[in-house]
Amino acid sequence: xxxxxxxxxxxxxxxxxxxxxxxxxxxxxxxxxxxxxxxxxxxxxxxxxxxxxxxxxxxxxxxxxxxxxxxxxxxxxxxxxxxxxxxxxxxxxxxxxxxxxxxxxxxxxxxxxxxxxxxxxxxxxxxxxxxxxxxxxxxxxxxxxxxxxxxxxxxxxxxxxxxxxxxxxxxxxxxxxxxxxxxxxxxxxxxxxxxxxxxxxxxxxxxxxxxxxxxxxxxxxxxxxxxxxxxxxxxxxxxxxxxxxxxxxxxxxxxxxxxxxxxxxxxxxxxxxxxxxxxxxxxxxxxxxxxxxxxxxxxxxxxxxxxxxxxxxxxxxxxxxxxxxxxxxxxxxxxxxxxxxxxxxxxxxxxxxxxxxxxxxxxxxxxxxxxxxxxxxxxxxxxxxxxxxxxxxxxxxxxxxxxxxxxxxxxxxxxxxxxxxxxxxxxxxxxxxxxxxxxxxxxxxxxxxxxxxxxxxxxxxxxxxxxxxxxxxxxxxxxxxxxxxxxxxxxxxxxxxxxxxxxxxxxxxxxxxxxxxxxxxxxxxxxxxxxxxxxxxxxxxxxxxxxxxxxxxxxxxxxxxxxxxxxxxxxxxxxxxxxxxxxxxxxxxxxxxxxxxxxxxxxxxxxxxxxxxxxxxxxxxxxxxxxxxxxxxxxxxxxxxxxxxxxxxxxxxxxxxxxxxxxxxxxxxxxxxxxxxxxxxxxxxxxxxxxxxxxxxxxxxxxxxxxxxxxxxxxxx
Numbered sequence: 001x002x003x004x005x006x007x008x009x010x011x012x013x014x015x016x017x018x019x020x021x022x023x024x025x026x027x028x029x030x031x032x033x034x035x036x037x038x039x040x041x042x043x044x045x046x047x048x049x050x051x052x053x054x055x056x057x058x059x060x061x062x063x064x065x066x067x068x069x070x071x072x073x074x075x076x077x078x079x080x081x082x083x084x085x086x087x088x089x090x091x092x093x094x095x096x097x098x099x100x101x102x103x104x105x106x107x108x109x110x111x112x113x114x115x116x117x118x119x120x121x122x123x124x125x126x127x128x129x130x131x132x133x134x135x136x137x138x139x140x141x142x143x144x145x146x147x148x149x150x151x152x153x154x155x156x157x158x159x160x161x162x163x164x165x166x167x168x169x170x171x172x173x174x175x176x177x178x179x180x181x182x183x184x185x186x187x188x189x190x191x192x193x194x195x196x197x198x199x200x201x202x203x204x205x206x207x208x209x210x211x212x213x214x215x216x217x218x219x220x221x222x223x224x225x226x227x228x229x230x231x232x233x234x235x236x237x238x239x240x241x242x243x244x245x246x247x248x249x250x251x252x253x254x255x256x257x258x259x260x261x262x263x264x265x266x267x268x269x270x271x272x273x274x275x276x277x278x279x280x281x282x283x284x285x286x287x288x289x290x291x292x293x294x295x296x297x298x299x300x301x302x303x304x305x306x307x308x309x310x311x312x313x314x315x316x317x318x319x320x321x322x323x324x325x326x327x328x329x330x331x332x333x334x335x336x337x338x339x340x341x342x343x344x345x346x347x348x349x350x351x352x353x354x355x356x357x358x359x360x361x362x363x364x365x366x367x368x369x370x371x372x373x374x375x376x377x378x379x380x381x382x383x384x385x386x387x388x389x390x391x392x393x394x395x396x397x398x399x400x401x402x403x404x405x406x407x408x409x410x411x412x413x414x415x416x417x418x419x420x421x422x423x424x425x426x427x428x429x430x431x432x433x434x435x436x437x438x439x440x441x442x443x444x445x446x447x448x449x450x451x452x453x454x455x456x457x458x459x460x461x462x463x464x465x466x467x468x469x470x471x472x473x474x475x476x477x478x479x480x481x482x483x484x485x486x487x488x489x490x491x492x493x494x495x496x497x498x499x500x501x502x503x504x505x506x507x508x509x510x511x512x513x514x515x516x517x518x519x520x521x522x523x524x525x526x527x528x529x530x531x532x533x534x535x536x537x538x539x540x541x542x543x544x545x546x547x548x549x550x551x552x553x554x555x556x557x558x559x560x561x562x563x564x565x566x567x568x569x570x571x572x573x574x575x576x577x578x579x580x581x582x583x584x585x586x587x588x589x590x591x592x593x594x595x596x597x598x599x600x601x602x603x604x605x606x607x608x609x610x611x612x613x614x615x616x617x618x619x620x621x622x623x624x625x626x627x628x629x630x631x632x633x634x635x636x637x638x639x640x641x642x643x644x645x646x647x648x649x650x651x652x653x654x655x656x657x658x659x660x661x662x663x664x665x666x667x668x669x670x671x672x673x674x675x676x677x678x679x680x681x682x683x684x685x686x687x688x689x690x691x692x693x694x695x696x697x698x699x700x701x702x703x704x705x706x707x708x709x710x711x712x713x714x715x716x717x
Contacts, residue, residue, distance in 0.1 A: 009036060009522045011455050011464040013448035014049030015592045016113065017042070017182025018455055020522070021050055023469060030054040030449060030469055040160075040523065041462060045189035047181040048590050052601045053449060057472065059598050061431055061662065063444035064473025073419050073438045076667040083474060086441060087481075090398075091488040093424045094127070097396050098489075103128030104364040105395045107382065110134045111402035112593065115453055115466075116478040118343045120400055121376075122353030123482050126494035130357065130365035131394060132376045135408065138585075138691040141375040142303045144346065145689070146312040149373075149552040152540025154346065155319060155331035156186070156460075157295040159194035162528035163328025169200040169291035171284075173315065174226060174695075175299025178211045180587045191297060200291050202284050204229065205301070206583055206695075207612070207654055208647025217284055223581050223652060224305045224567035224696025225274045230314035231564060232270035233285040235262040237321060242289035244323025251533060252320060253541075254549020254560075261561045273564070275649070289322050293329030304585050304695045307565040309373060309688035313550070314562040320546045328530050334461035335526040339511040343456050356494045366391065371690035372556040378690040380410055380682055386417035396424040400478050401445065403433045406594040406671050407658045409680040409692050412636075428478050431598060434660060437667035446477040454507050454518065463524040558688060567696040568684045578633060578698040580617075583654045584676045585694035594658040609638075609659035609674040612645040613701065614652070621701055628704035631655060633697060636678030639704055653701060657694075 005026050012019045012033075020039035024032035033053050035046035066086035071077030081089075097106050108124040110116060112135060124132040147154045159167060170191075177188035178195070195201055195211065203212040204219045204226070212218040221229060237243050238259050248255050267278035274281075288294055296319050302312050324330030342348035363369075366385045367378035383404075386393055405411045405418075418425055418438035427439040436442050453466040479500050486495040497503040504515040511524075518524075538544035542551040554560040567573070570581060590606040591597060611631060613623065623629055625644040630637055631653065640655055648654055660671040672678065679699055680692055 008467060010467045012050040014053060015182050017187045018464060019045055019050060019187050020464060021046060028470060042187040042189060045187055048602055048605060049592060049596060052599050055599050055601060056596055057447045057449050061598055062472050063429065063431060063442065065444055067442040069440045074667050076437060086443060087484055089441060090426055090485055093396060095489060101395055104131060104361060107131040107133055107394045107397045109397060109399045109402055112139060114401055116400055118351050119479050119482045121345060122494055123486055125353035125357040126486065126491040128358050128361055130362050133379050133382055134376055136375045137378060137689050138304050139300055142309045142689045142691055143298060143312045145373050145375060146309055147316060149550055150313055150316045150547050153333040155325060156334055157297045158329050158332040159190055163530050165293055165329035166194055166197045167293055167295040167329045168198060169288055169294035170195060170198045171202045171288050171296045172211055173204045173296060173298050174301025175297050176209045177299060179209060179589060181589050200287050202287065206652055219276050219280060219284060222275045223583050224693060227307055227311040227314055227562060227564040228270045228273045229276060230311060230318060231262055231265040231562060232267045232281050234317055235265045236282050236285035237289045238262060243321040247323040248321055251545050253543040253545040253547050258548045258561060293327050294322060294324050295331050301695055303691055304693060306567050306684060306686055306693045308686055308691050310562040317548050326531050326533060333532060335528055336460055337463050337524040337526040340463055340524060341507045343507060347460060353494050371688060372558060373688045374690045379408060383410060383413050383417050386421045397422055398426045400428045403435045403594045405434045406660045406675055409677045410682055411675060411678055434669050434671040443481060444473060444475040446475045450475055451477050454504055461526050465519045465522050467519055567693055569693060569698045570696060578700050579651060580699050580701060581652045582679060582697040582699040583652060583695050584697060585657050588656060594660060597660060598662045609640040609656045610643045611640040612643045612648055612654040614648050614650045615644050615646055617650050618642060618644050623703060630702050630704050631679060631699045633679035633699045635681040638676045638678055639674050
């Protein structure tokens with residue numbers, strides 16, 4: 001007999017926004033998920049991903065128990081095994097690799113920053129492998145690392161008003177979180193609210209995003225030229241004496257060398273590079289410098305260019321010389337709640353377990369210092385090494401929450417590596433994917449509605465609770481599996497807690513609170529403090545100041561002041577046959593990279609992979625709206641539906657990424673058909689971090705042939 005509907009608070013994990021939600025339960029069944037109007041972090045907002053989470057949770061195609069490969073890789077033949085059998089097999093194979101070849105011969109991979117991040121890196125380090133693979137080289141980590149060497153901390157837009165001030169000027173640069181839902185731990189709806197109260201809004205983006213359409217100034221930049229624009233803005237601010245003299249004199253290192261460096265980078269120099277008129281550059285620089293307080297909201301568009309690391313450094317310099325660092329309404333360093341132990345590698349490096357990596361092992365990483373500021377093993381270099389065996393070929397791999405065939409570049413290389421060269425691969429995921437089809441063992445992961453957790457990764461200024469409501473089949477939290485394997489392999493020093501539940505209690509013990517008690521509180525908030533550099537003795541950098549001129553960069557043999565590099569895959573560099581600039585790798589509101597394409601409600605909202613194209617360009621190619629087209633580069637091709645859009649330059653196209661068709665026939669799920677990442681090459685990377693220039697590729701566009709025009713297969717419910 002039904003006991004009626006009850007409502008329980010929790011926190012979503014459909015993306016990095018981590019919005020607080022209300023989970024509506026009818027007995028033990030989740031019937032609805034809504035935004036929490038009392039939430040300090042999201043104020044009732046919920047996006048389609050969060051609203052349809054129950055549909056994903058209960059989807060009939062969920063992986064429900066461990067599967068062992070029963071045929072050749074990619075044949076889609078599987079044998080159900082017990083968890084005990086799966087764990088025994090993993091332990092035996094991982095121990096054999098470590099004993100016979102060395103711990104570096106096992107690689108550990110994960111997808112984007114998720115709850116498991118605190119333990120994936122820790123497990124890899126404790127096991128002894130430096131070959132930890134994640135997409136951080138082109139997502140957020142370039143900005144985090146650049147912030148660390150420049151400021152000693154990560155600056156975040158202060159749009160919550162904790163200091164009694166909201167930003168008077170908001171500069172949005174390479175970020176579209178008001179449309180995609182979230183970025184960098186920030187709910188996009190909160191930025192929307194801040195935009196309404198700002199006196200001046202400037203948006204720098206190749207597309208007329210929803211924020212750009214409402215902005216006071218939209219600077220339609222040529223993709224990949226952001227560093228040139230930033231240098232010209234710095235030039236104007238210094239030349240016209242608009243910088244914050246007190247902050248610069250007291251807290252900045254290398255200002256004189258910066259001033260000399262940018263002397264030649266005039267708006268007239270930047271205008272033909274960026275396609276932004278010189279006077280518009282001057283206006284934007286003046287408004288940003290004069291309107292106080294001002295925040296600069298950056299996004300993933302900064303990371304995925306050929307010199308995104310230097311571009312991020314230039315943006316940090318803009319924040320600093322205008323005196324907006326750690327000021328109410330500026331770009332601030334969030335303060336963690338007191339008394340709770342850190343579980344975020346962003347705030348405490350020891351969480352990642354680097355102290356457990358044996359001496360000398362870091363030099364054994366496959367990418368071997370190829371990129372001086374690469375956060376981990378460089379993924380493209382790693383996958384090529386699996387095939388070539390140079391400098392050596394890893395034997396095994398554990399892939400947790402990642403579908404790299406679709407979400408990474410060079411998917412065909414990854415397919416070859418997994419199918420024919422790795423000896424043993426384990427994949428943990430919610431669903432069978434093209435990547436999982438090439439594994440030897442597939443583990444059913446837990447959805448966020450199946451997890452207990454202390455949520456403390458991206459937001460930093462608050463800690464949220466997450467509650468386990470149900471369990472589908474034999475799904476298990478990835479972290480519980482990591483604990484089991486770690487203990488079986490004798491990694492008890494790095495994993496001293498008997499289970500993850502004891503670990504959650506340990507996180508909270510200094511508060512005198514158990515995890516069960518914390519679940520009833522829902523949120524802990526840190527007391528925000530501004531201008532911390534005044535009390536903390538400066539900044540956590542070699543000079544103790546904001547390093548406009550970077551001592552760390554200089555020590556690594558890299559330019560200590562930002563420099564601009566022309567995108568090597570631009571039509572200017574590849575003029576023959578590829579006249580269009582391709583912007584790829586961007587998220588959409590309905591999906592999170594390759595996730596959630598199984599959800600019928602979301603696929604009704606976003607029915608097919610889309611490429612935006614200017615009306616004049618469409619007319620020149622005789623392409624109609626909603627018509628299937630082929631994008632092609634020197635490296636690959638993808639089929640997408642044209643979306644005619646006049647908010648983009650005539651020689652720029654903007655494509656959805658990470659598209660596959662879970663409803664299609666296994667084992668391939670037509671993943672090669674519409675995967676725009678196949679157009680990226682393997683020759684050009686950011687020299688500092690190894691990031692890939694997904695936002696400034698080159699391509700051509702043609703009508704698709706008749707056999708490409710088939711209607712989409714209905715998504716299974």
